[in-house]
Structures are given as C-alpha cells and as structure tokens.
Amino acid sequence: MQRMVHINRLIIKLSFIYKRYHIYKQMIPFNKPYLTGKEILYMQKCLEEKTLSGNGTFTQRCAELLRKKLKSEKCLLTTSCTDALEMCAMLVDIQAGDEVIVPSYTFVSSALAFTRNGAKIVFVDSRPDIPSMDETQLEKLITPRTKVIVVVHYAGVSCDMDVIMEIANRHNIIVVEDAAQAIDAFYKARPLGSIGQLSTFSFHATKNIQCGEGGMLAINDKHFCNRAETLWEKGTNRAEFFRGEVDKYGWRDTGSSFLPSDYTAAFLVAQIEQWAVIQARRKAIWERYYLGLKDLKNITVAHIPAYATNNAHMFYFTCASLEERTALIKFLRDNEIVANFHYQSLHKSDFMTNQPNYVTPNLPQSDRYTDCLLRLPFYYELSNEEVDLVINKVKEFYTK
Numbered sequence: 001m002q003r004m005v006h007i008n009r010l011i012i013k014l015s016f017i018y019k020r021y022h023i024y025k026q027m028i029p030f031n032k033p034y035l036t037g038k039e040i041l042y043m044q045k046c047l048e049e050k051t052l053s054g055n056g057t058f059t060q061r062c063a064e065l066l067r068k069k070l071k072s073e074k075c076l077l078t079t080s081c082t083d084a085l086e087m088c089a090m091l092v093d094i095q096a097g098d099e100v101i102v103p104s105y106t107f108v109s110s111a112l113a114f115t116r117n118g119a120k121i122v123f124v125d126s127r128p129d130i131p132s133m134d135e136t137q138l139e140k141l142i143t144p145r146t147k148v149i150v151v152v153h154y155a156g157v158s159c160d161m162d163v164i165m166e167i168a169n170r171h172n173i174i175v176v177e178d179a180a181q182a183i184d185a186f187y188k189a190r191p192l193g194s195i196g197q198l199s200t201f202s203f204h205a206t207k208n209i210q211c212g213e214g215g216m217l218a219i220n221d222k223h224f225c226n227r228a229e230t231l232w233e234k235g236t237n238r239a240e241f242f243r244g245e246v247d248k249y250g251w252r253d254t255g256s257s258f259l260p261s262d263y264t265a266a267f268l269v270a271q272i273e274q275w276a277v278i279q280a281r282r283k284a285i286w287e288r289y290y291l292g293l294k295d296l297k298n299i300t301v302a303h304i305p306a307y308a309t310n311n312a313h314m315f316y317f318t319c320a321s322l323e324e325r326t327a328l329i330k331f332l333r334d335n336e337i338v339a340n341f342h343y344q345s346l347h348k349s350d351f352m353t354n355q356p357n358y359v360t361p362n363l364p365q366s367d368r369y370t371d372c373l374l375r376l377p378f379y380y381e382l383s384n385e386e387v388d389l390v391i392n393k394v395k396e397f398y399t400k
C-alpha cells in the first residue's frame with residue numbers, strides 16, 4: 001500500500017516535469033482558431049429555442065450585419081465559400097463551351113466551382129508584386145466565349161478592380177470576387193466583395209472571422225437576388241413562403257441545400273461582434289512581423305499596393321528559390337516553429353493536365369509563388385514574444 005502511494009506520487013511528479021518541459025518546448029503552430037467566449041452562449045440560445053435548421057434568427061441577423069458592412073443588395077450565408085462559388089456558377093448559368101478566367105495561384109475552389117457543365121477554365125498569371133491576378137494579361141485571354149472573370153484577393157490584398165471592371169464591362173463579362181480571405185479589406189475605400197456582380201466569403205476556421213466551416217454569397221447586382229434565394233433553398237421558393245409572401249412553396253429551379261444550421265450562424269454572430277478587437281490584434285501582429293523583416297535583404301515581404309488596405313489575413317514573404325524555402329521551413333521546424341508554403345499552381349494540377357486537349361499555359365509568376373512563397377505563424381493569440389522569436393529565427397537562418 002505504502003509503496004503504491006509512493007509510485008503514484010512519483011508518476012504525478014514525473015508527469016508534471018514532463019508537462020513543464022512540453023510547455024517549454026511547445027511548437028508555435030501555424031494557425032489556431034480564435035474563440036471569443038460568446039460562441040457557446042449564442043449557440044446555447046439557439047438550442048434552447050430549438051431553431052436549429054437554416055435561415056433562422058441568427059442566420060438572418062448575421063447576414064444583415066455583413067450586408068450592412070458591404071452595402072450589398074443581398075447576403076446569403078452558406079456552408080462554405082466553395083458552396084457560395086457553386087451558387088455563382090449556377091447563377092451565371094455556366095454552359096458547355098463557356099470560358100471562365102481564374103488565377104492559377106489560388107485555392108482549388110475558385111476554379112472547381114466553374115468546371116461543371118463542360119465549361120473551360122482559362123488561367124491568368126499572378127502579378128510580379130502581389131500573388132493576385134495580373135490585370136494587364138486579362139485582355140489577351142478574353143474570347144467571345146468568356147463569361148466570367150473570377151478575381152481572388154490573395155491575402156486580403158485587392159486586385160486592381162477599376163482596371164478589371166472596366167475590361168469586364170466593355171466585354172459584357174460577369175466578375176465574381178472570391179473574397180474568401182478579404183473580410184475587412186478595401187479597394188480605394190470600397191469594401192472587397194462589394195465591387196463584382198457577385199462575391200463569396202469564407203468563415204473557415206483558418207480565416208480572420210470563423211465558425212469552423214461557413215461562407216457567404218454577397219450579391220451586388222440585384223437582378224440575381226431572387227434566383228439566388230431559390231437556388232439556396234433547394235430550388236424552391238421556401239424563403240418567400242417563410243416571409244408569408246406566398247401560401248405554399250414548390251420546385252422552381254435548380255439549386256441545392258446551401259444553408260448552414262442556425263447554430264453555425266449563432267457562432268458567427270459572436271465572432272462578428274468582436275470584429276474590431278480581432279482585427280486590431282491581427283493588424284498589430286502583421287505590423288510587428290513587417291517591421292522586423294522588411295529590411296532583410298534575402299526575402300521580399302508582402303507588398304500592399306497604394307490602392308489597397310491590409311486586413312492582416314496572413315503574413316507572407318517570398319524566398320529566392322524553392323531550395324532556400326525548403327531549407328528555411330526545415331530550420332524553423334527544428335526550432336519548433338511551423339511555417340507553411342501555400343498553393344500549388346492550378347494550371348499544373350493533375351485535374352487540369354488530365355483534361356482532354358488541355359495545353360498547360362506558361363505562367364512564370366504563379367510558378368514562382370508556388371515555389372518561393374512562405375507564410376509565418378499567424379493567429380490572434382500569437383504573443384509579441386512569439387512573433388519576435390519567429391522574426392529572430394528567420395534572421396538567424398540568413399546570417400548563419
């Protein structure tokens with residue numbers, strides 16, 4: 001008995017020492033979703049009221065909060081940004097032979113959503129100064145079959161929207177903004193996601209404002225509003241029925257079930273309420289990284305064009321080569337810091353190169369970002385000490 005007590009004490013002591021050591025050695029992860037603390041309260045309210053399905057009180061409140069920020073005609077919460085992009089493809093009525101211009105350096109969903117019905121994806125290169133699309137290359141990619149241009153505001157840093165909108169309007173092409181990373185970001189004082197006819201947002205756990213999995217479609221051209229609501233509600237006019245505008249609802253169009261549960265929206269409302277706090281801290285982290293690394297000759301830190309603002313979605317820089325980036329990632333990993341590269345150019349993806357008659361375009365900037373771009377740990381709870389540690393380790397890599 002006596003011996004058992006002793007052994008137990010020893011185990012407790014050892015596990016305490018181990019935990020201490022572990023905290024000391026704890027990795028700085030790449031990302032950590034931030035919780036404001038209110039999520040559970042709002043979700044509980046939702047559960048108590050038993051309004052669990054889509055388009056409930058929280059969903060409507062959330063969509064209205066976001067619509068006011070964007071001054072859009074209509075906002076519909078979806079289960080993801082990918083879903084919202086699928087809705088865009090349905091709304092513009094993508095048909096066989098239609099062409100859709102998409103940057104190659106982006107997340108799969110920006111292109112995926114437009115690959116149905118035999119449409120053709122045409123890839124545009126990134127700019128030399130930012131990974132977003134090079135608007136000077138658009139004109140030569142346009143044909144009479146071009147139906148949509150999907151712009152992606154990489155890292156929440158705007159594409160040159162005046163130039164893009166002018167070209168699109170002149171050719172009668174619809175612009176969809178993939179604003180997944182672009183919450184609280186502006187182009188010449190206009191919120192991103194409010195400029196193209198349609199735009200999409202993500203509230204995935206890795207984004208500034210998040211609810212695990214979630215997204216939104218924002219509609220800026222009001223002639224899409226009614227149909228969007230129908231597509232959202234499984235091709236029915238159920239939303240009108242809920243508002244008491246019709247006495248029964250039925251099947252009217254194509255569509256799917258794009259609505260999130262109301263408790264997802266409840267979670268998101270808690271996040272939106274802390275918008276300013278979250279963004280202030282993220283911007284401070286970004287600024288600290290920037291000041292710490294901007295003079296390091298070996299790398300090029302993120303550029304913010306004069307027309308754009310910075311929403312502190314991520315902190316990235318470009319290295320000189322793939323070999324250098326790989327060595328730096330390993331060096332940081334050996335020092336308990338997780339830094340990540342980002343997209344693999346879509347124009348060289350298996351999916352695209354397996355398409356019949358596909359000719360791989362030459363997109364040198366997209367390839368360069370694929371090989372050389374590196375993202376540092378970035379999340380609300382990252383402390384100043386941790387930011388400084390990361391900065392010092394990057395500098396140490398280049399001086400050794």
Ligand SMILES: *Cc1c(COP(=O)(O)O)cnc(C)c1O
Nearest residue numbers: 080081082107109180202204215
């Ligand atoms: C995150 C992201 C998406 C996908 O968002 P989901 O909500 O996960 O579907 C699409 N496009 C871009 C540019 C993104 O960063």
